[in-house]
Amino acid sequence: MAKIAWILGGGTGIGAALAKELIDRGWTVAISGRRMEPLRDLAHSYGARPYPLDVTDAAAAATVTRQIVADLGRIDLMVFSVATKAVTKTAVYDHATFEMVIDTNLLGAMRVIDPVVTQMRAQGGGEIAIVASVAGYFGLPRSAAYSAGKAALIALAQTMKTELARDDIAVRLISPGFVRTEFTARNAFPMPFLMEADEAGRRIADGLLHSRRFEIAFPLRFVLTLKLVRMLPYPIFFALMRRLLPKG
Ligand SMILES: NC(=O)c1ccc[n+]([C@@H]2O[C@H](COP(=O)([O-])OP(=O)(O)OC[C@H]3O[C@@H](n4cnc5c(N)ncnc54)[C@H](OP(=O)(O)O)[C@@H]3O)[C@@H](O)[C@H]2O)c1
Numbered sequence: 001m002a003k004i005a006w007i008l009g010g011g012t013g014i015g016a017a018l019a020k021e022l023i024d025r026g027w028t029v030a031i032s033g034r035r036m037e038p039l040r041d042l043a044h045s046y047g048a049r050p051y052p053l054d055v056t057d058a059a060a061a062a063t064v065t066r067q068i069v070a071d072l073g074r075i076d077l078m079v080f081s082v083a084t085k086a087v088t089k090t091a092v093y094d095h096a097t098f099e100m101v102i103d104t105n106l107l108g109a110m111r112v113i114d115p116v117v118t119q120m121r122a123q124g125g126g127e128i129a130i131v132a133s134v135a136g137y138f139g140l141p142r143s144a145a146y147s148a149g150k151a152a153l154i155a156l157a158q159t160m161k162t163e164l165a166r167d168d169i170a171v172r173l174i175s176p177g178f179v180r181t182e183f184t185a186r187n188a189f190p191m192p193f194l195m196e197a198d199e200a201g202r203r204i205a206d207g208l209l210h211s212r213r214f215e216i217a218f219p220l221r222f223v224l225t226l227k228l229v230r231m232l233p234y235p236i237f238f239a240l241m242r243r244l245l246p247k248g
Contacts, residue, residue, distance in 0.1 A: 005077040006030040006068055008055060008112055010048065011038030013181030014131065015081035017201025019048050022077075025205065030068045030075075033082075055082055055108030065115040074123045077208070078116045079174075080109045081131040085183060088145040090246060101145035106152050113160075117169065125168030129208060130157045134175050134217070134226050138237075141244045142189075161214055172208060175217035176200055193222040 005022050009015035010031025016038070019029045023046050031039055032053040039050035049072070053064045068075060084104040088097050109130060120126030135143060136150025154173060161171040178184060178191035179200045200218070207216030217223040229240065 002026055002028045003076040004028050004030070004068075004072045004074055005079065006032070006051075006075050006116075007079045007081060008032045008053070008108075009081035009083070009131070010079075011035060011042055011050075013081070013183055013197055014176060014179055014200050014204070015079065016042055017197040018079060018081070018204050019201075020046055020198075021201045021205035023047060025209065027077075028072060030072060032064065055111055056103050058111040061111040062115045065112070065119060069119055075116060075119055075126060077127045077129065078112065079129045079131065079204075080112060081174075082108055083131075083146070083183065085186070086145075088143060090142050093144065098145045098148075102149050102152075105146070105149040106156075109153060109156070117164065117167075120169045121167050125170075127170040127172065127208070128160065128164075129172040129174055129204075129216075131174045131176070132157065134177050134223060136175075137226050137230050139241075141241050142246070157214075170212075171214070173215045173217075174204055174207075175215055175223065177219050177222040193219045195219060 005027050007015045007019050007029060010019045010029065011033040019031050019042060022029050028049065030049045030051050031042060032051045033039055034052065034054045036052050039052060042048045043050045051064050051068060053060055055061060082104060084101055086097055086100045113128065116128065130153055132153040133150045135147045136154045140147040157171055157173040164171055178194045179197055180194055181197050184191060203218050204216055207213065229237065
């Protein structure tokens, strides 16, 4: 029988590319996001099952979880590939922007994870994959809220991996480098090792279906470089980070 995946943020970008990969590999895939149009497009072109949802609404997240189970029977894999495009300005720490970013990128995950874990316990197991980012490896200048939210998602995935093993719920962390999507379209800075979304979708599907490793991170050279940066002594680390600030 076809396995069932639910991809949050599945209407566009990395989530949509992964949805196509999984459908090509025989999965039934439910997709969610706020805008109906991209969900409908992928439903028509690829047979994905659209379930519109705003992850800032906890009651709606629980309702959609129940609806997917009612329609498709179970949830074998949930992928959280959601992020708001709101950006923090350099050296501006206004509460409203932080609230918006964290409410979607971190608390949005919690609103879905809670009912999904309940469902996975009831069905005897499952798999949860959280799309964080290499931007969460350390505090990046020019994107304080995004970087902090992604760092929190990494910690969350690590905790859940340890705690949920006894419920047969596998937890995966997905750490992409730069991928060409709506999300990065506005970036005015150089994006080293920029990858196409379809390639990212393929790598994530391969990692999820053909490996058991906790972290699926790519492209490898970029990931290894950033992991080395993370280990640098702070004086060298901060000297490097200062070079990422806009001039002036
Ligand atoms: N592109 C990159 O270089 C890159 C690198 C590292 C990590 N990532 C991560 O990859 C994930 C996917 O990003 P992407 O690059 O594929 O960009 P994207 O196409 O903009 O995907 C973001 C998705 O989040 C959904 N979304 C935003 N707010 C939502 C909300 N309140 N409720 C429900 N859905 C919401 C969007 O759909 P609606 O607008 O229709 O709601 C959209 O489908 C994100 O977590 C991002 O941080 C991206």
